[in-house]
Amino acid sequence: MPRAYWLMKSEPxxxxxxxxxxxxxxxxxxxxNYQARNFMRSMAPxxxxxxYHSSCPEPGIAGVARIEGEPYADPTALDPGSHYHDPKASAEKNPWTxxxxxxxxxxAAVLPLATLRAQPGLEEMPLVQRGSRLSxxxxxxxxWQIVMGLARK
Structure with a gap:
């Protein structure tokens, strides 16, 4: 089965x-977000x-990482001390992954969103779409190949 490629955002x-x-x-x-969660569930090791570094002074693609192992229930949903706590989640029914x-x-350098938006061939990438907020x-x-080419320049 061919490898899939993704983009995931994190605040640095x-x-x-x-x-x-x-x-x-x-x-x-x-x-x-349920759509983002569903994408996470569909990823393969x-x-x-x-x-992608988001909500920071220099947002952009900072590097490449790999999915390791299978999805599992997100323990932060059950932790009242976490800002990701979900009071509706329980050990028996945790909807988050x-x-x-x-x-x-x-x-070597973060690829800024403005650079990605200006790059031919990336017009359909969800990241560069106005109003796209998925993480x-x-x-x-x-x-993937276009962005990797930009990173290698």
């Missing part, structure tokens, strides 16, 4: 590409994703 003060580089593997949690992710590569989204192989 929560988890940055450099944090993941240091940790090697980390839990990706806190996704509270070994799928690659662009690690977490994934373990592994470090692959940090780019997890699919990326086509063609889009």
């Amino acid at each position: 003060d929560e988890l940055s590409i450099h944090d993941l580089q240091r940790l090697k593997i980390a839990r990706w949690d806190g996704v509270r 070994g799928d690659l994703f662009f690690f 977490a994934r373990d992710v592994g470090f692959v590569e940090a780019f 997890v989204m699919p990326v086509t192989e063609a889009q």
Whole structure:
């Protein structure tokens, strides 16, 4: 089965590409949008994703990471001390998903959203669409190759 490609957003003060580089593997949690959660559930071990730094002074694609293992219930939904706590979730019925992710590569420089929007061939990428707010989204192989080319310049 061919590999799938994704983009996942994280605020760097929560988890940055450099944090993941240091940790090697980390839990990706806190996704509270059903469409984004469904994308996380459909990922396969070994799928690659662009690690996007969001809600920060320099938002953009900061590197590449890999999906490790199978999806599992997001423990932050059950933790009253977490800002991702969901009071409707229970141990028996937790609708939220977490994934373990592994470090692959940090780019030499973050690829800013403005650069991605201006790049021919990325017009259909959900990230560059106005109003696109999803934190997890699919990326086509063609889009993946274009972005990797930009990162290598």
